[in-house]
Amino acid sequence: MQYDFTTLMDRHGKDAIAVDGLGKQPGFTPAAPQPGFDAIPMWVADMNFATVPTVPAAIIRRAQHPAFGYFDPSDEYYQSIIRWQVTRNGADPALLTKDCIGYENGVLGGVLSALTSFAAPGDGVLLHSPTYIGFTNSLKNNGYRIVHSPLVQDKDGVWRMDYADMDAKLKQYHIHVAIFCSPHNPCGRVWEREEIEQAMEVYRANDCLVISDEIWSDILLNGHKHTPTQLVSEDARRRTVALYAPSKTFNLAGLVGSYHIIYDPYLRDRVTAKSSKSHYNEMNVLSMHALIGAYQPEGYVWVDELCQTLSGNINYACDFIAAHFPGVAVAKPQGTYMLFVDCTDWCKAHGRTLDEVLQAGWDVGVAWQDGRMFHGPCAIRMNLALPLARVEEAFRRLDAYVFNGPFLRERA
DSSP states (O other), X not given: OOSOOSSOOOOTTTTOHHHHTTTSSTTTSOOOOOTTOOOEEOSSSOOSSOOOTHHHHHHHXXXXXXXXXXXXXXXXXXXXXXXXHHHHHOOOTTTOOGGGEEEESSHHHHHHHHHHHHXXXXXXXXXXXXXXXXXXXXXXXXXXXXXEEEOEEOTTSOEEOOHHHHHHHHHHTTOOEEEEESSOTTTOOOOOHHHHHHHHHHHHHTTOEEEEEOXXXXXXXXXXXXXXXXXSOHXXXXXXXXXXXXXXXXXXXXXXXXXXXOOSHHXXXXXXHHHHTTSXXXXXXXXXXXXXXXXXXXXXXXXXXXXXXXXXXXXXXXXXXXXXXTTOEEOOOSBXXXXXXXXXXXXXXXXXXXXXXXXXXXXXXXXXXXXXXXXXXXXXXXXOOSOHHHXXXXXXXXXXXXXXXXXXXXTO
């Protein structure tokens, strides 16, 4: 490989909640490990890989000029996004113009800009469950009523949308705004074009605006391909607000910065007007240059190698679970770098609670995340965006100390 995805990066003392935040927010952050174990960060969704070198190079180059006053986004910023979307996602360069692109401080901020443009507090909003906790918190904090349409697993364990349930919920609760997560977090589904077409037909039939969170669209595993929601039909292009960011792809969350793509002028005017109301939804100049640095030719290669690395990590973890942890189930994700592990059968068989399992992992430095906040009743969410050697060490500890070790034997 051209880039390094094997070196263990020390993030301590570098403002990273992934390692320095352990034990500081009980109920949200994992507990710190017991003495004798170092922490393996496998919870919050950022990566333990150095970003592509063109990002810090772009930031340093701009920071060498000692003025950081007011500015407007450059043409290079917009052209970098257009080139990325055309090349990676198949956008039509004749349709995706600078006017279609708008800045958002974050994808969740963009969700709220769109949502508050077309729905009032107290209104119902349709989401699939399991559900990303950021959706849950931001909608509740703004007074919206979340209506879940549960994803279901087929005979092969693949997560699927229940179109009949979606249609019924939209009608029952008179819902006209839905949030669609593609690829899905936390389940890791990369929706097939036909699946998106069916979902968009349900939304069309119910006159429903679609807010499509596609922040994970670059993180694709084992050859899976992303289909942008807006590209499946002309109607989808007109009714969809799509949200993207380089932050998840290139590990830039701390710099802040995402963008929306809205083709329809009416939707665009409403969302842009709403997002401007706080007067704080403004781009940081270094964030702009970070995106430009990320979307350089080197970034295309870096992402391809990242996805190859993550595919190996995911394959290793899923194979290890199947071979060593009877009663623990996981549907192999097709995108993202997260596992959503179901411990229901294991806990039932061994008389353990999920809280006990989580704590046993934390004690030995496996800083995994409680999946219940994502609406998984007995689930654990695991971040595998770290060198394979660390993934192997984490599963060695889970085997030796949790699922097949002293923790299990305590009640034998």
